[in-house]
Amino acid sequence: MMTTAIPHKNLRRRIAEAGLRAKAALVVGGFASLALAGFGTARLIAQVEGDRGIPPVANSVDIQVNGIEVDVTGKTGEEARIEGWKQAQKKAWEQLKGPAMPIEAIDAMVSSIVIEREQIGPRRYVARLGVIFDRAKAGQYVGAGEGGAVRSAPMLVLPILYSGGARQVFEVRNVWQKAWAEFQASGSPVDYVRPTGSGGESLILTAGQAGRSSRLWWRNILDQFNAADVVVPVARLERQWPGGPVQGTFTARFGPDNKVLESFTLTARDDEALPQMLSQAVVRIDGIYRDALLRGELVPDPTLLSGRIAFDRALGELRSRLMERDVRAAPPPAAPAPMITPDAPPVVDVQSVTVQFASPDAAAVDAALSAVRGAPGVQNAATTSLAIGGTSVMRVSVAGGGAALAAALRSRGWQVSASGNVLKISR
Template structure:
């Protein structure tokens, strides 16, 4: 760099440092280094643009799950065929795969044309295409409406689970991830055809805000309010946490995977197993096999009654019926015995005593109100929800907006008017401000 260029770029920086006694002229190289770093930072910002600094939810991180149909899929069919050209060799390989898959599924002997009419898709697991040769591992999908009568029909009366959210946690290289990047474990679950499983899987795409809501730390949370908000966003009643922990022996060598089936907001352990792939090329096949085995574990747990939805996730404002009966008995006025006959001294006019009519209780109108509350942490959220839900007359309360460190909002279904709800919360130690169809509460 020439002297005039140095003076142009670094004269302001040099004047600053010369004014300080800590930086003498002999330290001019240090000034040049700091100026160069500042110039590099400005150039990087100009090149990348400020939008790249806000990439919390950007990037190719979503994988759309395959259609969850009830078709019959037969995987791991290996074919090796030849032909006049690559297209003919591939066509022969696919026809051979359909015959082998039909035989593997236990179907009766049929003509190739009949078998082909029941094939709805070919899944390419691995293929090598040469000028006149085709070597591949394929999966064949048969249409259940046409092939089910020969292969055992549908699932019949098998028990099905409630909708369960899947959080596939991958531990690899000392890092735990879910949807932060397009990982192989998420890809294996996205490619799993769950239509024939008794488990009703809810598999998020993982794009956009999914990577912020569902993280590897979510299974460690115990707050039912947090879990309820996450499950409500995906329409699920419970959660499944299939974990995969990959250990590579050496670069390019075997990959050992430990897979654990967990369930529920408490991350309860069900079962685990290990698989090994010879190298990185065999990793997708190992993960696909692991997903199938985990599905079998979850199906067995469902059949044994272990896969029950945690009732603590469905907390509402309803009072236990037994407690409600005791409260009603304590508030009811004492009943005096009603004589069934007139006193002997009174003349008997022949009229019988008529029963006293029981007054019909008047049901208060059920309304929906908005309640704002401070939420510095998860404990404050649970405390506010618990206090509102325990108030008499509250039918339900759920958060509609969470702002950690700020003010959150909940929607309350209440049997009564707004002033009565405010008085009930004041009796529980809250400072209440009444607005237009809304309350603001704080301690």
């Protein structure tokens, strides 16, 4: 065996060099750990921040039918346009399965026309329109009335999209979430709770969550959104070739066990027609959930409430014991104090006021509603006609009438023009 002799002075120098190398390694390791920690924090912030999530549109109390295609010719472009609107009203009424009526009677129930896309030529009108019917007038013929309609418990919506080999919910903005955000859910008996997907919602509402069956996990999530159960509409998009047809397979799932209710397939001719296909799919899936509700299947899973029921029972027993103890320890009742009848409050005249406001997007609708509802004397405020990109209308019950409401809104920085009991407000 070969041995190597190291001189004494060289040994000291090598030991010193080894110590310096060890210290340098510790410093480099420390910097590397800090860099990894910083990188992990940056990744976490990147998962929460960013332009993600689509707020759902404000629900209108009216009855709305979207996506009606018309292609009409006439002596002039304007005449063709009027005839196209009449055809759209008739087609919308047929989609709602309303009774046979003359077009004049149907027109009397229409509150507004929503122009999704239109082309006006010298003698031709091609458009895709939406028709909004006044619920007070049309509700007696189509759909259930305001009162005795069967309503579901609040259902959290988890829209899952499979596209391009990946599945997503709120990680990035996608067409399937957009279709659900734009769905007018007020006409459905299913009480949909639609998250926006912004902030931390994208971390807890993921595609993998639908496969978890833990009731405790689901209960924690549902409590955050005040929901009783979950519906999981799934869309799987497959493109035949770039720029070609898009085939969509849609599945309506329900509950923490991801139960399949029904599936169907639709095809769009290209990516331009994809949003219309997805809107049709949302309406059809809503129909599946409606039928399940009528059959008694769309009810909250009782196992989701088992933990809460046990907690409420224990809390009730504890409350009863504390009340019994307080009753035993309470002193004998004293003589009743003389009754003092307060003066009746002055009667304030409550009037109904119509408020018109510009609504370029859902945020503008929320801002106008918040401002009006926060004004002194306002007892009730609700939209009666909603037109995103146009002028919406709300009905307000306010003490003191339109003058009091106009003064309150002006003091908050709103510009108000009044004509009787009709106010028009803007920023």
